[in-house]
Amino acid sequence: MDSSCCKDSSSPFDCIIFDLDDTLYSSKTGIGLALKRNIDEFLVEKCGFHESRASNLRVELFKTYGSSLAGLRALGYDIDADDYHSYVHGRLPYDLIKPDSQLRNLLLTIKQRKIIFTNSDRIHAMKALDRLGIRDCFEQIICFETMNPNLSKSTRPDEFPVVLKPSLEAMNIALDVAKVDPRRTLFLDDSVRNVAAGKAVGLRTVLVGKASKTKEADYALEAVTNLMQVIPEIWFIGDDKRIGRTRNEMDSAFATTAVGA
Numbered sequence: 241m242d243s244s245c246c247k248d249s250s251s252p253f254d255c256i257i258f259d260l261d262d263t264l265y266s267s268k269t270g271i272g273l274a275l276k277r278n279i280d281e282f283l284v285e286k287c288g289f290h291e292s293r294a295s296n297l298r299v300e301l302f303k304t305y306g307s308s309l310a311g312l313r314a315l316g317y318d319i320d321a322d323d324y325h326s327y328v329h330g331r332l333p334y335d336l337i338k339p340d341s342q343l344r345n346l347l348l349t350i351k352q353r354k355i356i357f358t359n360s361d362r363i364h365a366m367k368a369l370d371r372l373g374i375r376d377c378f379e380q381i382i383c384f385e386t387m388n389p390n391l392s393k394s395t396r397p398d399e400f401p402v403v404l405k406p407s408l409e410a411m412n413i414a415l416d417v418a419k420v421d422p423r424r425t426l427f428l429d430d431s432v433r434n435v436a437a438g439k440a441v442g443l444r445t446v447l448v449g450k451a452s453k454t455k456e457a458d459y460a461l462e463a464v465t466n467l468m469q470v471i472p473e474i475w476f477i478g479d480d481k482r483i484g485r486t487r488n489e490m491d492s493a494f495a496t497t498a499v500g501a
């Protein structure tokens with residue numbers, strides 16, 4: 241990729257890092273519910289918890305450890321990450337994620353590097369991006385496997401704690417792998433805690449799915465497709481002129497965004 245476009249640009253951003261789930265698509269179409277149901281089933285079927293406890297336990301593990309998998313392993317359950325992901329993600333109704341041409345058009349107008357940073361496993365990330373029709377818009381996917389390269393080699397479940405957002409370790413791995421300057425990188429996530437972690441490592445932060453900012457968010461977007469209206473400086477080049485794309489591209493991106501607003 242030609243990086244000169246970014247160096248000469250007056251845009252304050254060289255790179256945009258996007259969370260995936262509930263940032264680039266809404267899980268409210270049924271994917272989120274199905275995920276919760278699958279995790280509850282995993283807790284019952286694979287770990288032997290009583291059905292009546294599964295939902296509360298899932299919520300507790302998420303709050304304390306960042307995910308059920310992280311929590312179960314920290315508590316000493318020898319859960320293989322691949323088994324867990326194929327059970328809870330592999331059985332999701334992916335057809336509920338629809339192609340999003342409005343989002344695709346918007347992403348194509350952003351000439352900076354674009355990277356996915358998700359706690360989900362790689363297979364889930366690729367399936368969701370394929371369903372949305374935007375996988376080719378990203379140069380890199382930083383995911384569960386990137387943050388946890390040694391998990392499958394560990395002999396005890398608590399030997400390598402699972403690393404996920406919002407831990408600073410996860411944030412630093414992402415910065416390292418992406419090779420970005422956090423001060424010139426925009427980080428979008430729907431989680432208030434993840435946004436706070438992003439701020440703590442020096443990223444410029446965007447809280448997605450909320451009308452108002454939190455303390456650690458530099459911007460808030462109700463939907464990712466509002467990006468152009470809320471953070472137009474992404475597209476600034478030179479003397480505040482938006483170049484690097486045709487007038488038609490900009491017009492159609494604005495038009496499709498307006499329809500969806």
Ligand SMILES: [Mg+2]
Nearest residue numbers: 259261262430
């Ligand atoms: Mg998310």
